[in-house]
Amino acid sequence: MSGATVQAGDTLLYLDGVTVSFDGFRALNALSLVLEAGEMRAVIGPNGAGKTTMMDVITGKTRPDEGKVVFGKDTDLTRMDEPAIAALGIGRKFQKPTVFEPHTVWDNLLLSLAEDRRPRFTLWARETASEKRRIEEILETTRLTEQCRRQAAALSHGQKQWLEIGMLLAQEPQLLLVDEPVAGMTDSETEQTAELLREINKTRSVVVVEHDMAFVRALAVKVTVLHEGSVLSEGSIDHVSEDPRVIEVYLGR
Secondary structure, eight states: OOSOOOOTTSEEEEEEEEEEEETTEEEEEEEEEEEETTOEEEEEOOTTSSHHHHHHHHTTSSOOSEEEEEETTTEEGGGSOHHHHHHHTEEEEOSSOOOOTTSBHHHHHHHHSTTOOGGGOOTTSOOOHHHHHHHHHHHHHTTOGGGTTSBGGGSOHHHHHHHHHHHHHTTOOSEEEEESTTTTOOHHHHHHHHHHHHHHTTTSEEEEEOOOHHHHHHHTOEEEEEETTEEEEEEOHHHHHTOHHHIIIIITO
């Protein structure tokens, strides 16, 4: 894994005074946030609160007008492009799953491995023993072992979401950014996704942007509430749920 080694409890990601404007609209307004290595954080807030723009800034898709975004010991993400940030170990899962539908679950994971087989990949190439082991581990984590020979197109919506999370894990990220993972899932899939993210969090840091409050509660992690591009409240789900400002702008709707 590239980048400076960061121990659990160290700061992994640090946003300080990040401001982003689009045509005079402030999508982020002096946003500051600290994520520790090994932490999972849920980010909630009304539409237009800045959640997606925050993810865009962390991954290099959007450059902030002001502020610092530091990863690991001292890597300034605002000076890097998207591929360089991904190579550092920051993986992002968008809301809509993008998997290679004609390929099997196994081949989707094989295509995604960190060694990056794509230049030499054919479906007839034999995976190495270590690649095979890694894929088996990811299948187990993502609850897809029994689906491994199925075409991705045949999976349920929830299983496609898990496969895409698995494809990100294959790239060995230190930090996983996950956007509304349970939108459109059944109750049982939602519950399994909370378990899956908790399992991933044993070895990696995770930021989850979500609207589903029952799911956020099931994660049982620190919650950051965004409103108008800044942090409105932060703490346990009980703490933020009882914050009058959060009730007014978000939960009371």
